Each structure stands twice: as C-alpha cells, then as structure tokens.
Amino acid sequence: MIPLLKAELRKTFTTRVWWILLLAALAWTGLMLAGTFFVAGMEHGPGRDSAEYGAMAWPQLANGTTFALVIGVLMVTTEYQHRTVNVTFLVTPERGRVIGAKLVTAALVGVGFGLTVAVLGGSAVAASILSAGGSLDLAANEVPRVVGGTIAAYGVYTMIGVGVGALVRNQVAAVVACLLWVFMVEPAFMVVPNEVVQTIGSWMPGIALASLYSTSSADFGFDPGQFLPVWVAALALVGYAVLASLAASFTTARRDLA
Amino acid sequence: MSMSPAKVSCMAAIEIREIRKSFRKKKAVDGVSFTVDPGTITGFLGPNGAGKTTTLRCLLGLVRPDSGEGLVNGRAYTDIPDPLTEVGAVLEATNLHPGRRGRDHLRVVCDAAGIPVSRADEVLEEVGLTEAGRKRVGGYSMGMRQRLSLGAALLGEPKVLILDEPANGLDPEGIDWLRRFLRYQAHERGVAVLVSSHVLAEVEQTVDNVVIIAGGRSVQQSALAELTREGESLHEAFLRLTSTGSMPMTFGKAGADQ
Numbered sequence: 001m002i003p004l005l006k007a008e009l010r011k012t013f014t015t016r017v018w019w020i021l022l023l024a025a026l027a028w029t030g031l032m033l034a035g036t037f038f039v040a041g042m043e044h045g046p047g048r049d050s051a052e053y054g055a056m057a058w059p060q061l062a063n064g065t066t067f068a069l070v071i072g073v074l075m076v077t078t079e080y081q082h083r084t085v086n087v088t089f090l091v092t093p094e095r096g097r098v099i100g101a102k103l104v105t106a107a108l109v110g111v112g113f114g115l116t117v118a119v120l121g122g123s124a125v126a127a128s129i130l131s132a133g134g135s136l137d138l139a140a141n142e143v144p145r146v147v148g149g150t151i152a153a154y155g156v157y158t159m160i161g162v163g164v165g166a167l168v169r170n171q172v173a174a175v176v177a178c179l180l181w182v183f184m185v186e187p188a189f190m191v192v193p194n195e196v197v198q199t200i201g202s203w204m205p206g207i208a209l210a211s212l213y214s215t216s217s218a219d220f221g222f223d224p225g226q227f228l229p230v231w232v233a234a235l236a237l238v239g240y241a242v243l244a245s246l247a248a249s250f251t252t253a254r255r256d257l258a
Numbered sequence: 259m260s261m262s263p264a265k266v267s268c269m270a271a272i273e274i275r276e277i278r279k280s281f282r283k284k285k286a287v288d289g290v291s292f293t294v295d296p297g298t299i300t301g302f303l304g305p306n307g308a309g310k311t312t313t314l315r316c317l318l319g320l321v322r323p324d325s326g327e328g329l330v331n332g333r334a335y336t337d338i339p340d341p342l343t344e345v346g347a348v349l350e351a352t353n354l355h356p357g358r359r360g361r362d363h364l365r366v367v368c369d370a371a372g373i374p375v376s377r378a379d380e381v382l383e384e385v386g387l388t389e390a391g392r393k394r395v396g397g398y399s400m401g402m403r404q405r406l407s408l409g410a411a412l413l414g415e416p417k418v419l420i421l422d423e424p425a426n427g428l429d430p431e432g433i434d435w436l437r438r439f440l441r442y443q444a445h446e447r448g449v450a451v452l453v454s455s456h457v458l459a460e461v462e463q464t465v466d467n468v469v470i471i472a473g474g475r476s477v478q479q480s481a482l483a484e485l486t487r488e489g490e491s492l493h494e495a496f497l498r499l500t501s502t503g504s505m506p507m508t509f510g511k512a513g514a515d516q
C-alpha cells in the first residue's frame with residue numbers, strides 16, 4: 001500500500017491543480033472571514049472583542065471545504081480525462097487497491113488543506129480578536145472542537161470527492177454535480193420550513209459536516225438546532241465515505257477501459 | 259516457482275487463446291489465438307478496426323474478454339504480482355497528463371511499481387528525453403509522447419514487450435531507433451516482443467513473425483519469411499489477405515458516378 005500511496009501523492013503534487021485549489025480555498029475562506037470582520041465592526045454589530053464575533057468567525061474556516069471536495073473529484077476524473085488510468089491499472093491491475101490508495105491520499109491531502117486553512121485563517125481570526133482588545137476564550141466558543149471538526153471536514157470531503165469522481169468519471173459532470181449539491185440541493189433542504197424535510201436535510205453530508213464545526217450560538221444561515229449531534233454526524237460521515245468508496249471500487253473493478 | 263528449465267524454455271511468453279469480445283453486440287474480436295516466443299518479434303497486423311487494440315487490451319486486463327484469455331508467461335496479466343517487472347506495455351494514443359513533467363510521469367510509475375525513482379532518469383536517457391523530461395508533457399510532440407510512454411514500459415526491465423502502434427508519430431530517425439531497439443531487446447536480451455503496426459515497410463524490416471487479423475479473426479500466422487517466400491511483398495500479401503473492398507478505388511466525379 002505504501003508504494004501506491006507514494007504514487008498517488010506524487011500524482012497529486014506534480015500538476016498545478018492542487019495549489020490552485022488550495023489558493024481558492026484560502027481566498028474564499030478569507031473573503032468570508034473579511035465579511036464577518038466588517039459586519040462585526042459595524043455600528044450595530046457585536047464588536048470584534050465580543051464572544052459573538054468569535055462564535056461567528058471560527059466556523060468560517062470551513063468555507064474552503066467545497067474546494068477540498070473538488071480536488072477529491074479531480075484526483076479520479078483527471079485520470080479518465082487524460083487516460084492516465086490506463087497506465088495506473090497496468091501498473092496495479094487490482095483496481096480496488098488503487099481506489100483504496102486514492103482514498104487514503106485524499107484524506108491526507110484534505111487534512112493538509114484543512115490544516116493550512118486553519119493555521120492561516122485561525123491566525124487571522126485570533127489576530128482580529130486580540131487587536132480589538134478581546135480575549136481568546138477558546139473554551140467558550142468551543143474553538144478546539146470547531147477547528148478540529150473543520151480539519152476533519154476537509155479530509156472527509158476530499159474522500160467523498162474521490163467516491164463521486166470514481167462513480168461519475170466525467171470531469172465536468174462530476175464537478176458540476178458537486179457544486180449543485182453543495183450550493184443548491186443541501187441548502188434547499190434547510191430552507192424548506194418542514195420538519196421532515198429538514199430532518200432529512202440534517203443527514204446530508206454537507207450539513208452533517210456543518211454540525212462538526214458550527215458553534216451552537218452562531219446562526220449563519222442554518223438553524224443549528226437542526227443539526228445532528230456531533231458524534232452522530234461523525235458516524236454518518238464515516239458511513240458516507242465508506243459508501244462512496246465501496247461504490248467506487250465496485251463500479252471501477254470490472255469495467256472495460258476504452 | 260518450481261518449474262523445470264525445459265518447461266520454461268518451451269512455454270510461450272505470450273499466449274492468446276480464442277479471445278472474443280463484443281461491444282454492444284458488435285464483434286470486435288472473434289476468436290483470435292496466437293503465441294509469441296521469447297527472443298522473437300511478432301508483428302500484429304490488420305486493417306483499421308480489425309481488433310488489434312482490443313486484443314491487446316484484453317491481454318493486459320484493461321478490457322474483459324467475453325470468452326478466451328490472454329496469458330503472459332502462463333498467467334493472466336492481472337495475476338502477476340509486479341507486472342511492470344515482467345511486462346512492458348505501450349498503449350495506443352497517449353495516456354499522459356499534459357500538466358505533468360515527463361520525468362514525474364515516470365517517477366509516479368516507479369513509485370507505484372516499487373521501482374527506485376532513479377530508474378526514471380536512466381530511462382529518460384535511453385529514450386532520448388533527458389532534456390525534455392524536465393518539461394511538462396503538454397509541450398511534447400507526438401513522437402516525444404510516444405517515446406515517454408515507451409520509457410514507462412522499460413522502467414521494470416521487462417522480458418515481455420507489448421506495443422500498440424509504437425511507431426506512431428516517430429520521425430525517420432525515431433523509427434530507425436525503434437527498429438534497432440526492438441531487435442536489441444528481442445535478439446540480445448531475449449525479450450518477447452509483440453508489436454502492432456500499420457507501417458508495413460517498417461514491419462517487414464523488423465519482425466520475425468507475423469499475425470494478421472481482419473474483422474476480428476486471424477487470417478495468417480507464420481514466420482515473415484514464409485509469408486513472403488513466393489516473392490510477394492508483405493504489402494501485397496497483407497492486401498490479398500485483408501482487403502474487404504470497402505475503400506473506394508476511384509476518386510472525384512468518376513467515383514461518384516459508378
């Protein structure tokens with residue numbers, strides 16, 4: 001497995017897409033943080049020294065997860081797009097092992113993305129609180145859980161991306177499907193004012209993820225009361241990652257490569 | 259492995275047994291069988307769409323035959339533990355990521371196959387890409403891509419080479435190099451070489467044996483010398499054996515009137 005992991009890591013880091021997506025994740029997260037920063041500083045805002053500001057700001061670090069999802073998708077679909085999958089399966093005819101290596105690599109790359117965003121974005125949040133004269137009350141805002149959940153969310157999302165990529169295989173279709181899912185399908189479940197719909201929604205991957213990194217006092221679109229308990233959400237996400245990889249291995253195992 | 263030397267020496271390096279494969283009811287390969295012995299070069303010939311690529315893909319485990327099998331040293335390709343050290347294969351068309359450097363492509367393959375990455379530089383020199391190896395594949399000519407793919411097949415110093423149209427895109431010097439290379443591999447190193455091609459003039463100067471297929475069926479399998487014994491050129495023999503009359507013989511207005 002180690003040789004395959006080395007190969008997958010080298011594949012990921014020898015084309016430009018990883019740092020483009022990492023920059024995108026940082027830029028998008030930065031934009032959202034900047035928005036929170038200005039809203040908090042406005043006349044009727046809570047003020048950047050308040051606990052409310054911290055509760056609003058820390059969960060914003062998870063905004064880059066969409067790009068983690070995309071890099072996971074691309075880790076598989078570029079192989080079909082450029083037909084390198086032929087070479088990959090010539091070297092390793094047991095296709096399930098390749099998918100397994102991709103999933104582990106995805107987890108590593110995703111966690112790497114999460115750590116980078118957490119360190120850079122987290123420093124910015126901390127600096128903005130401290131420079132406003134606030135105190136870094138990590139316990140009050142559950143910062144360790146929020147940041148830890150955020151980093152895990154990047155890892156899980158990248159793994160789910162690999163599953164989606166292996167299922168869909170067409171690069172454009174897979175990316176578009178992911179974006180529609182994240183920006184339309186899941187939000188729709190949360191917006192419909194119907195308890196059944198919202199309960200179903202709370203099990204959706206993106207929303208289960210949100211319960212890992214959201215703060216109970218924050219309200220950034222969804223009502224946190226709808227979230228699954230953290231441990232249930234974590235189990236559900238492991239379930240999704242397993243499901244995605246099983247589906248991926250199953251559909252990849254016997255298919256003819258054209 | 260406890261196999262007597264006598265058995266090893268008489269076992270064909272490549273054995274195709276009655277392979278059949280249809281794509282959506284269309285028969286691509288319809289019962290092709292042949293063998294390739296160590297130390298010989300076999301030209302695998304046939305018109306466009308004859309089923310050469312499909313046969314080779316079945317042999318390499320990329321396409322699953324409906325019936326029949328392909329064996330390398332007595333085993334299915336997918337059962338070989340480290341296939342790259344036993345078989346080198348170059349597939350038709352390029353299977354390269356344009357954004358990856360040639361050298362990195364080879365290193366990825368080394369990683370996955372458990373071969374030291376230093377082999378990548380040795381092989382780049384062998385195929386004349388030492389300089390170009392540092393550039394991204396997107397900037398390569400067709401011939402350079404072909405040589406890089408050939409390089410990947412050589413990483414494991416295999417004793418069996420399976421090449422689908424390796425002369426595609428090569429300039430005269432490249433073709434000359436390929437001819438000498440294949441002869442060296444087969445006649446000096448004892449490698450079994452199976453090479454499909456359209457360039458009959460080239461094949462005629464390189465191969466020891468020919469397998470000709472048309473419409474998914476074998477129409478000829480013999481030593482080259484045997485086929486051309488009557489003074490017929492390979493070109494003439496090929497047309498006699500494979501011509502379907504489907505190509506127009508006249509052009510322009512005259513052709514349209516008939």
Ligand SMILES: Nc1ncnc2c1ncn2[C@@H]1O[C@H](COP(=O)(O)OP(=O)(O)OP(=O)(O)O)[C@@H](O)[C@H]1O
Nearest residue numbers: 258281285286304305306307308309310311312313
């Ligand atoms: N993945 C596929 N899906 C559907 N049909 C296919 C597929 N691959 C090959 N075919 C069909 O199978 C037949 C044999 O194709 P194949 O590529 O094996 O021929 P070939 O001898 O390699 O031809 P060429 O000399 O043009 O490379 C053709 O009719 C082709 O259209």
Ligand SMILES: [Mg+2]
Nearest residue numbers: 310311312350
């Ligand atoms: Mg072909």
